[in-house]
Amino acid sequence: MADPLPPTGAQYVLANERVRAEIGSVAAVLRALSVDGAEVTERTPEHRMPAQGRGIVLAPWPNRVRGARWTWNEQEQLLDVTDPSYGAASHGLLRNTAYRLLDRDDTSVTLGAFIPPQHGWPFSLHTRVRYALDDDGITVTHAVENLTVGPAVWAVGAHPYLRVGSSPIERLRLTVPAAVRLTLDDTLTPVGTEEIQDTDADLSDGRTVETLDLNHPYGGIDRGPSGELAWLDSDDGSRTTLWGDEDFRWVQVYTPRDHPREDGTGLAVAVEPMTAPPDALHSGVDLIHLPEGGSWQGSWGIRYAPGDSGRHGDSGQHRDSGQHGDSGRQEGESA
Amino acid sequence: MSVGDRYTPTGRRIRLTAEDTELRIGTVGAVIAGLEVGGVALTEPIAEDARPAYCNGIHLAPWPNRVRDGLWEHDGRAQQLDITEPERRNALHGLVQFAEFEIRHSDDRSAILGAYIPPQHGWPFSLDVEVEYRAEPEGLSATHRARNLSAVPAPYATGAHPYLRIGAHDVADLRITVPAEQYLDVDDRLNPLGVEQVAGTRFDLRESRVIRELDLDTAYAALTPVDGAVAWLDAPDGARLSLIQDADWRFTQVFTTTIWPDAAAAGGLRTAVAVEPMTALPDALNTGEGIAWLEPGELWEGSWALRYERSPR
Numbered sequence: 001m002a003d004p005l006p007p008t009g010a011q012y013v014l015a016n017e018r019v020r021a022e023i024g025s026v027a028a029v030l031r032a033l034s035v036d037g038a039e040v041t042e043r044t045p046e047h048r049m050p051a052q053g054r055g056i057v058l059a060p061w062p063n064r065v066r067g068a069r070w071t072w073n074e075q076e077q078l079l080d081v082t083d084p085s086y087g088a089a090s091h092g093l094l095r096n097t098a099y100r101l102l103d104r105d106d107t108s109v110t111l112g113a114f115i116p117p118q119h120g121w122p123f124s125l126h127t128r129v130r131y132a133l134d135d136d137g138i139t140v141t142h143a144v145e146n147l148t149v150g151p152a153v154w155a156v157g158a159h160p161y162l163r164v165g166s167s168p169i170e171r172l173r174l175t176v177p178a179a180v181r182l183t184l185d186d187t188l189t190p191v192g193t194e195e196i197q198d199t200d201a202d203l204s205d206g207r208t209v210e211t212l213d214l215n216h217p218y219g220g221i222d223r224g225p226s227g228e229l230a231w232l233d234s235d236d237g238s239r240t241t242l243w244g245d246e247d248f249r250w251v252q253v254y255t256p257r258d259h260p261r262e263d264g265t266g267l268a269v270a271v272e273p274m275t276a277p278p279d280a281l282h283s284g285v286d287l288i289h290l291p292e293g294g295s296w297q298g299s300w301g302i303r304y305a306p307g308d309s310g311r312h313g314d315s316g317q318h319r320d321s322g323q324h325g326d327s328g329r330q331e332g333e334s335a
Numbered sequence: 336m337s338v339g340d341r342y343t344p345t346g347r348r349i350r351l352t353a354e355d356t357e358l359r360i361g362t363v364g365a366v367i368a369g370l371e372v373g374g375v376a377l378t379e380p381i382a383e384d385a386r387p388a389y390c391n392g393i394h395l396a397p398w399p400n401r402v403r404d405g406l407w408e409h410d411g412r413a414q415q416l417d418i419t420e421p422e423r424r425n426a427l428h429g430l431v432q433f434a435e436f437e438i439r440h441s442d443d444r445s446a447i448l449g450a451y452i453p454p455q456h457g458w459p460f461s462l463d464v465e466v467e468y469r470a471e472p473e474g475l476s477a478t479h480r481a482r483n484l485s486a487v488p489a490p491y492a493t494g495a496h497p498y499l500r501i502g503a504h505d506v507a508d509l510r511i512t513v514p515a516e517q518y519l520d521v522d523d524r525l526n527p528l529g530v531e532q533v534a535g536t537r538f539d540l541r542e543s544r545v546i547r548e549l550d551l552d553t554a555y556a557a558l559t560p561v562d563g564a565v566a567w568l569d570a571p572d573g574a575r576l577s578l579i580q581d582a583d584w585r586f587t588q589v590f591t592t593t594i595w596p597d598a599a600a601a602g603g604l605r606t607a608v609a610v611e612p613m614t615a616l617p618d619a620l621n622t623g624e625g626i627a628w629l630e631p632g633e634l635w636e637g638s639w640a641l642r643y644e645r646s647p648r
Contacts, residue, residue: 005484007454007461026453049454068421081418082456084405096455097434116363117344117386118433119419124344147342149384 006046009098012109012131019133022046025098027056028111028129030160033138035304038165040137040240042259042268051260053159053270056095059127059142060115062157063217063252063278064088066189070281072122072153079120086187091159093121099129108132123152125290137241137303144297146290153281154288154296157252157274161259162242162302167234169267170210176203176230176251179220182277188215189279203253206233209269214253217277221249229300230271237307242271244300249286250274273300338438344386346435353444353470365436365448365466367392367497370475372643377474377576379498379595379607388596389609390496393432396464396481397452398626399494400554400588400617401425403526405457407620409490416457423524428496430455431464445469451484460489462629474576474641483629490626491635492615494588498595498607499578499641501570506595507547507606513540513566513589515555519616527618530556540589543569546608551589554616558587564642566610573646580612580639585625588613612639 008024008031015021022032024044031044044050068079068089079089099111108130115125124147132139146152164172181201182190196202203218209232221229227243229251242251252272259268275298276286288296339348345361345368352358359369359380366387369380381387405416405426420427436448449465452458461484469476483489500506518538520528533539538553558565564577565587578587588611595607614637615625627635 005451005461005463009451009453026451068418078421081421084415084418093433096430096453098451098453100437114342114346114363114435116342116346116433116435119421124342126342 007049008044010101011046012101012104014107014109014131014133016107016133016135018135019137021131021133021138023109023111023131025101025111027095027097028099028113029057030055030131030138030140030158033302035137036306038238038304038306039163040165040302040304042161042163042261045262052256053091054161056091056159057129057142058157058159058272058274059092059094060121060123060125060144061092061155061281062272062274062276064090064187064189065281066187066279069120077120077122088187088189089120093118094127102128123148125152125154127156134301134303136305137301139299139301141297141299143295144290145295146293148292150292152290154290155274155276155280155286156298157272158300159270159272160242160302161268161270162232162240164232164234164238164240164304167236167238169269170208171235172209172269173206173233174203174209174212174230174253174269174271175206175233176218176253176271177222177224177228178203178218178251179222180218182217182219184216190217190277190283209255209267212253212255212269214255217250217252217274219250219277221251229273232269232271234307239305241303241305242273242300243303244273245298247275247288247298248273248300250277252278338441343383345381347438348383349438349441349446351444351446351468351470354472356470356472356474358468358470358475360446360448360468362436362438362448364392364432364434365394365450367468367475367495370641372472372474373645375502375574375643375645376500377641377643379500389498389592390428390432391498393428393496394466394479395494395496395611395613396429396431396479397458397462397490398429398492398620399611399613399615401427401525402620403524403618407457409459414457414459417455425524425526426457430458436466439465460485460487462489462491464493471640474643476638476640478636478638480634480636481629482634483631486631488628488630490620491629492613492619492626493637494611494613494615495639496609496611497641498609499568499576500607501568501574501576504570504572505606506608508545508571509608510543510545510569511540511549511566511589511608511610512543512569513555513587514559514561515540515565515587516557516559517555519554519556521552521617525552525617527616527622546591546606549591551591554586554588554613556586556616558585565612568608568610570646575644577642577644578610578612578639579642581637584612584614584637584639586613586616587611
């Protein structure tokens with residue numbers, strides 16, 4: 001029988017000159033990512049399960065399905081209720097699945113999983129996730145193949161909680177150049193759309209994370225030349241950027257105050273790239289339609305740039321926050 | 336053994352043989368997709384392009400049957416499992432029904448399938464579970480295994496969910512015998528009310544009963560096996576199909592249905608019967624009845640079998 005395993009199953013460590021990533025098989029979880037020694041995602045230690053969905057892949061749909069039921073070909077589909085507190089089905093069907101290793105080398109790993117027809121899901125799909133290190137971060141490529149006799153639908157997302165090294169989350173500034181935010185009911189599923197430019201909900205000029213209380217999907221994102229979906233800036237000018245290709249049209253921003261870490265709980269910020277918004281199986285918004293035998297592929301990633309003080313982000317060493325180099329920027333000023 | 340190279344709705348298909356026996360397995364749910372001895376079908380087959388009807392042939396781990404409300408308690412903390420039977424608001428049949436098992440070993444007549452069960456909602460343990468299926472000259476045998484990979488003791492129980500038949504006989508015409516003294520009385524959500532004596536009730540199967548007359552979704556206890564058999568089906572021509580289970584598999588569930596999908600049947604529906612070996616009773620995570628507590632690193636192993644006897648000449 002199998003040898004003892006960490007709770008997230010078989011593990012893979014990727015490393016190049018600047019970047020290190022740790023990946024677990026269960027939910028193809030990105031347990032840790034650091035650049036120049038700076039953690040750019042909240043870490044899940046090898047002996048722990050990811051808390052609050054930290055780092056997991058969300059497939060074949062991200063976020064909640066209202067009432068854990070939807071309709072396909074005029075037949076009601078009853079999904080397992082995996083979020084009983086809201087009576088919803090949340091975060092897809094692979095959360096407890098150990099993906100299989102398909103390919104790997106020192107700086108990349110490809111994992112795969114078969115999604116069979118099951119409660120409330122009438123399709124056969126095979127999905128792959130490839131984590132590949134870049135010079136300054138990581139690229140995550142999701143692929144899916146429709147093995148159903150007939151068409152299928154698909155959406156995918158991921159759940160990184162972002163960091164900028166050891167900078168306190170409270171003081172980071174989050175920018176999301178989004179034109180819309182979905183309004184939610186008390187089951188956290190969308191009921192409408194609001195245009196947020198120049199409103200309190202607008203994140204496009206940067207907001208200090210401490211001032212945010214969100215679990216909301218943002219869309220209409222102006223992705224810019226390098227596909228930036230969102231970025232976090234620290235006081236010393238370091239930046240962690242979340243980017244995505246044109247299929248990643250949504251980000252969920254979630255700011256729990258009780259995020260567990262090894263040294264206690266506290267504020268964290270998840271910035272979750274998604275191809276479709278919550279409850280897409282009902283709304284149809286941005287659902288990807290795969291013909292019989294069809295396939296799809298899309299990528300997102302995280303990159304890090306140290307502040308122009310020249311000092312790299314550190315992962316726990318003492319920070320001389322009052323002694324920055326030449327940026328000239330005062331604490332508390334927005335970017 | 337041959338392994339299909341494409342994904343069917345039940346995953347990759349495995350074909351095992353022994354003398355006149357063919358046993359087909361699907362990797363999703365480690366499902367028994369078909370069993371024939373001398374061309375006589377002994378389980379309801381799952382066509383290659385089909386999904387199992389009503390949990391046909393699935394491996395049940397790390398518990399069989401229901402957990403009431405999906406809620407149980409461990410170490411003083413409430414554990415909320417995913418609700419996998421939404422219409423009755425329970426957690427049903429364990430955590431691997433739609434898991435794609437990996438093929439860990441295979442030869443012409445046997446295959447070992449395994450799956451890792453990570454900690455998840457309502458289940459704070461790591462388990463590795465396996466099932467070894469063997470084609471036998473008289474049917475099949477199956478060995479279930481579980482190893483606790485957690486640092487704390489973990490609960491485990493298991494079962495299987497074969498729907499039985501004997502060749503071309505109408506299942507409604509078969510007679511079933513279950514030499515058990517007790518059955519589990521249940522409420523309208525099929526959760527336990529209490530163990531009762533079968534004597535004098537419609538649940539008494541100690542003398543053979545024709546399936547047509549039965550309406551059961553019933554766990555039997557206080558089994559009194561005959562020749563190792565805890566239950567058997569008899570066909571009008573004298574053929575017999577028996578369920579054998581290890582002595583520490585103390586329970587058997589019998590489920591009869593008249594809405595088994597079959598395109599060849601009048602109205603597309605007919606009678607079918609599941610006879611399910613189990614090591615624990617329904618809602619065992621709450622009652623403790625039949626749960627094995629595995630120490631860290633401990634391995635549990637147990638077996639059951641289907642044995643076919645052709646009609647005597």
